[in-house]
Amino acid sequence: MIALSLAEIAEVVGGQTHDIPDPSALVTGPVVRDSREVEPGSLFVAFAGERVDGHDFAAAVVEAGAAAVLASRPVGVPAIVVPDVQAALGALARHVVRRLGTTLVALTGSAGKTSTKDLIAQVLRRKAPTVFTPGSLNNEIGLPLTALSATEETRFLVLEMGARGIGHIRYLTELTPPRVGLVLNVGTAHIGEFGGREQIAQAKGELVEALPPAEDGGAAILNADDPLVRAMASRTKARVILFGESGEADVRAENVTLTEAGQPSFRLHTPSGASDVTMRLYGEHHVSNALAAAAVAHELGMSASEIATALSEAGSLSRWRMEVTERPDGVTVVNDAYNANPESMRAALRALAAMGKGRRTWAVLGKMAELGDESLAEHDAVGRLAVRLNVGKLVAVGGREASWLQLGAYNEGSWGEESVHVSDAQAAIDLLRSQLRPGDVVLVKASRSVGLESVAQALLDSGNEGEVAAR
Known part of the structure; x- marks a missing residue:
């Protein structure tokens, strides 16, 4: 995280300082919720869960070097006490993202989010320093923690956004407003909670509704092969870029084949050129993920050949996914x-x-x-x-x-x-x-x-x- 004093953080989150001898002391390390991840200068976020209460670790994390604890009650060591720890974490993330001015890319979809996020990150970091969601930490806690790991050097921030109901993605976009929004697909994941694919589409489309208008750089990247996603073009003021195997897609694949090992190979077409891709990942479904990543990268200034090289060398960054x-x-x-x-x-x-x-x-x-x-x-x-x-x-x-x-x-x-x-x-x-x-x-x-x-x-x-x- 960018360096902030404890006094600044308290003001941003609307908290009160307790047992802090020097409010000007800086948080220079990461913001973490796991006591095992504490480093010197960290801010430890104490969540009270059903089985584990982070407040119980307050003394140990300060002894390990944490600058302070973000807590819902005084804990006997330096702490910023707030009424709602989750809301405070979100407010801090919103403040840091706005202050950094980093280009923020957000993506959602029923399937393939994490694999696609990993591809986007591996392509973009060839161009500039990139921070991205680790694993699938895509909820109201994981997303702000990821955003807070960005620094002054970070040019691209890639955030995966999950949803289990209407309004969830809208809330996440309020914490970390994206300039580029990607919707992969609308499937049946969590359909029991949503009630139907139309409700899932309504929830996923909240991402494109949050984008800035085209004249301010907003870009909505939509799957041309999924009718429910393609229909989201009417819900955004951002410029729409289509990806897919459809001939109408701005970024598309031709001559898709699989190697003997089951790895996809195809000709990548972008508005600025074409280049060949042979992926290290397994399964034809990764073609759509790769096209989504290519559309994001093209929007952010990378050439077809640069994108193709990066996609051909990209691997899986998250565990237990193919x-x-x-x-x-x-x-x-x-x-x-x-x-x-x-x-x-x-x-x-x-x-x-x-x-x-x-x-x-x-x-x-x-x-x-x-x-x-x-x-x-x-x-x-x-x-x-x-x-x-x-x-x-x-x-x-x-x-x-x-x-x-x-x-x-x-x-x-x-x-x-x-x-x-x-x-x-x-x-x-x-x-x-x-x-x-x-x-x-x-x-x-x-x-x-x-x-x-x-x-x-x-x-x-x-x-x-x-x-x-x-x-």
């Missing part, structure tokens, strides 16, 4: 277990099919959460798709939703041992350890609450220990 690892025995483990929704599940299955040509494929899948009344139909559809893509074996892990996955596969034409329902992650591990053969490809994917990353890790550990014998 992490591809080959074991010493030739088994390939695809760990995509961070989260799942119907769109990302279908994309991952298609990537598995492309990667597994000539090899035996496994889809180890668990439930997709927050689908409401659509849950049965969506799980059934994913099970059926696994069969249509000729996945060698579906392992459905967990309770009721997993049984729907397996039933969909069975009804589509999978029988006998081609699909199986197991109770939990350990049962899946035991099954895979007994049946995997060298050369197999295993996809592991489910909503975060299922914890299937443990399956992927167990398979990698097994490979390293040489537990699987060649068959």
Whole structure:
């Protein structure tokens, strides 16, 4: 964060200083909410959670070098006390962003936000210092913490914005007003909370409504291939740039193919030129993500050749998102277990099919959460798709939703041992350890609450220990 005195911070957030001997002392380190991340000069933000109260760590973080604690009550060490810690954190972020004048890029969408954000960051940082959301910290706490990590040297600030209801993105854009706004897609993630795709579109479109008008540099980057996103052009005063495979897109892809390993290759077209891209990421769904990143980069002054080079060299920066690892025995483990929704599940299955040509494929899948009344139909559809893509074996892990996955596969034409329902992650591990053969490809994917990353890790550990014998 830029250096601010404790007195300045107290004024910005409307707080009272307590036990601070020198209000002119500066916060020069990062703003953190995890006591393990405290550095000398940090500001520690004390949230009172259901299981852990950050106020209990106040003395320890000051002893570790924190300049002060942002708290909701006096804690016996230097603190700025406010009525609402979350609101104060947001106010501080808004103040710092406005003071910096950094070009702020915000993105949202039902699927692919984190992967696209990582691509944008890797492209833009070739041009200038760039700060971006780590992982998927895209809510009312993670977003201001990311914004506060920007410094005077930061030229681009790339922020992922998530939403679980109408008004959430509007609130985030008030904290960190963007100049460039990107909407990737409108799918069915969290449809149970929103009530329908139209409501999801209403929420995602709050991003483009927050952009400045075109004459002030506002740019809305919209997916030309998604009708609900494309319709958002009428909701913004910003200049509209379309991306996608549509011939009407300003930034588009032609001649899309997949390498033998399942990595996308295409000809990138921008308003200022064209260049070839071959990605290191896996799956054709990354073409749309790459085009979105290219549209942002072009808007911010990068050439087609610069963008293509950056996209071709970009990797995955966030854990458990299509992490591809080959074991010493030739088994390939695809760990995509961070989260799942119907769109990302279908994309991952298609990537598995492309990667597994000539090899035996496994889809180890668990439930997709927050689908409401659509849950049965969506799980059934994913099970059926696994069969249509000729996945060698579906392992459905967990309770009721997993049984729907397996039933969909069975009804589509999978029988006998081609699909199986197991109770939990350990049962899946035991099954895979007994049946995997060298050369197999295993996809592991489910909503975060299922914890299937443990399956992927167990398979990698097994490979390293040489537990699987060649068959």
